[in-house]
Amino acid sequence: MAAARETLTPGTQVGAYRIIKPIAKGGFSLIYLATDEDTGEEVVIKEYMPKKLARRDVQQRVVPMSMSYAESLHHGRKLFFQEVKALASLHHPNIVRVLAFLLANDTGYMVMPNERGRNLGAYLQERKGGLSTSFLLDVFVPVLDALALMHRRSMVHLDVKPGNIHLRHGNMPLLLDLGAVHPLNRSRSRGGQVITAGYSPLEQYFRDGEVGPWTDVYAVGASLRTCMDGHTPQPAPERQKDDQLIPAVDALKDRYPEFLLNAVDWSMAMDPARRPQDAEELLVTLLPHLDDTYRTRRRDASE
Structure with a gap:
């Protein structure tokens, strides 16, 4: 059984994107640098993976640490979808843009531009x-x-x-x-x-x-x-x-x-x-x- 909060390995394919490396961790997500296989451009991908609730199984799916966390994990996933929906509706030069949203591995992935800085x-x-x-x-x-x-x-x-x-x-x-x-x-x-x-x-x-x-x-x-x-x-x-x-x-x-x-x-x-x-x-x-x-x-x- 995989350890909790195990990141996706470099080279993993998520939709049209290939993971290069993990670059950050938050309380509720893992952040990766990735490549758009269609354009060759680098992007940032945010994976919903809450530290206290979830682990990754052998098939790379994000699953609850125990069944007692299942409802909380489901609720948190809905909030993550809410974040994506909110961001996608906001067009402002000082708000991060959403390029794509993917469902895979029983979780969600938000794709954003790789902004240098x-x-x-x-x-x-x-x-x-x-x-x-x-x-x-x-x-x-x-x-x-x-x-x-x-x-x-x-x-x-x-x-x-x-x-x-x-x-x-x-x-x-x-x-x-x-x-x-x-x-x-x-x-x-x-x-x-x-x-x-x-x-x-x-x-x-x-x-x-x-x-x-x-x-x-x-x-x-x-x-x-x-x-x-x-x-x-x-x-x-x-x-x-x-x-x-x-x-x-x-x-x-x-x-x-x-x-x-x-x-x-x-x-x-x-x-x-x-x-x-x-x-x-x-x-x-x-x-x-x-x-x-x-x-x-x-x-x-x-x-």
């Missing part, structure tokens, strides 16, 4: 914070624009963080890992899903928490704060008990402009009602501080 989370670990104002605006304004599209489509990301932002040439960002993407209905959606300490606001920790676009806004503010001071912010439950997070406008006033620090503090308000209610509202406050090139590019994209 670096991960913002890894870059932060090297730099220890202190990223420039121009860098932050170059990265997070397009991210907010991408989130604004999602929010207009009644979707929330629910896992915005530096590790889910890929930087291409010229620091052009790409928002990754929409595995937590959650379509909203008329009523406010409930929390209790994906949690990343420091980036997830309080409402995301509880099943009766009211999550929405304002939840993504908190995560953007927390990501900006990390890029500034090099530390993951105090987790929201700890802030609720004893908030030791010094407002950015006080802690970083000698290093960053007031408009940006105010945006961070506004976004990270503990009370969801006191934050920007969606990415567009936060973005609008930043636009007057951007150069004409970006404003023109954003206007043209919306026409």
Whole structure:
């Protein structure tokens, strides 16, 4: 019996794609570099393979570790399909594209372009914070624009963080890992899903928490704060008990402009009602501080 989370071996064929090598592992997926056999181009393939629920059998199928996990594995697979559907419906230069979706080995495979670049989370670990104002605006304004599209489509990301932002040439960002993407209905959606300490606001920790676009806004503010001071912010439950997070406008006033620090503090308000209610509202406050090139590019994209 194969060990849990065993990756597909190099050379394995999945549809029209041949695996080159595994390149990353997440809590719910395995990521591979592969070749499109029809075009010869390199692609990235994301395989649904949850660490705590699944193993690979001798026929390479993804199966539950035990029958008690079967229902959870089936539910997770449905959420993975939801991610693919959400991504395929979103056409934005700063949201990762879906090239194809395959069903094989009793699981799903999402095929994406192989975008050269670096991960913002890894870059932060090297730099220890202190990223420039121009860098932050170059990265997070397009991210907010991408989130604004999602929010207009009644979707929330629910896992915005530096590790889910890929930087291409010229620091052009790409928002990754929409595995937590959650379509909203008329009523406010409930929390209790994906949690990343420091980036997830309080409402995301509880099943009766009211999550929405304002939840993504908190995560953007927390990501900006990390890029500034090099530390993951105090987790929201700890802030609720004893908030030791010094407002950015006080802690970083000698290093960053007031408009940006105010945006961070506004976004990270503990009370969801006191934050920007969606990415567009936060973005609008930043636009007057951007150069004409970006404003023109954003206007043209919306026409």
